[in-house]
Amino acid sequence: MKPAWEIVITVAALTLQVNALEGKTEAAKYRERMDQVQDLQYDLSDAIAQKSSGKAIEASENIRALLQEDLDYWIKQKIDDAIGYGKSSVNYSSALAEDAKRQDFASAMATYNKLQSTCCSCHDAHPEKRAKAN
Numbered sequence: 259m260k261p262a263w264e265i266v267i268t269v270a271a272l273t274l275q276v277n278a279l280e281g282k283t284e285a286a287k288y289r290e291r292m293d294q295v296q297d298l299q300y301d302l303s304d305a306i307a308q309k310s311s312g313k314a315i316e317a318s319e320n321i322r323a324l325l326q327e328d329l330d331y332w333i334k335q336k337i338d339d340a341i342g343y344g345k346s347s348v349n350y351s352s353a354l355a356e357d358a359k360r361q362d363f364a365s366a367m368a369t370y371n372k373l374q375s376t377c378c379s380c381h382d383a384h385p386e387k388r389a390k391a392n
C-alpha cells in the first residue's frame with residue numbers, strides 16, 4: 259500500500275501529463291473549471307435547501323479551490339477587475355463553508371446570492387477578451 263501523499267503526487271503528475279498531451283490551453287482548462295464550478299453550485303444550492311451541513315461544506319470547499327485556481331490565472335494575466343471579482347468569489351466561498359459549519363442556512367443563502375452576483379459581474383466584464391494568448 260502506497261502512502262497517501264505518494265498517491266496524491268502520482269495523480270497530480272498524471273493530470274499534468276494528460277493536460278500536456280492533450281495540448282490544452284490555459285483558456286480551455288479555464289472553461290473546464292468553470293463548468294465544474296457551475297455543477298458544484300447546483301449541488302451547493304440543493305444542500306442549502308436541504309439544510310445539509312456536510313454537503314454544503316463539501317461543495318463550498320470544492321468551489322473555493324476551483325475559484326482560487328481561476329484567481330491565480332487572472333493574477334498571471336494581470337487583469338485587475340477580474341482579480342477583484344476572483345478575490346470576492348474566493349472570499350464568499352470561504353464564508354459559505356463557515357456558514358454551513360455553523361448551520362446558519364439563512365446566512366448561507368444570502369452569501370450564495372452574493373457569490374452568484376460576483377459570477378455575473380465577472381462574466382459581464384468579459385476579461386477573457388483582454389487575456390493574453392496562452
Ligand code: HEC
Pocket residue numbers: 285288289290292293295296299328332340341343344347373374376377378380381384385386
Ligand atoms: C474572475 C472572473 C469570474 C468569476 C468570479 C466567475 N467566472 Fe465564470 N467565466 C469567466 C470567464 C472569463 C468565462 C469565459 C471563458 C472563455 O470563454 O474563455 C467564464 C465562463 C463560465 C462558464 C461557461 C464555461 C464554458 O464551457 O464555456 C460557466 C458555466 C461559468 N463561467 C460559471 C461560473 C459560475 C457559476 C461562477 C460563480 C460561482 C463563475 N463562473 C465565476 C470568469 C469568471
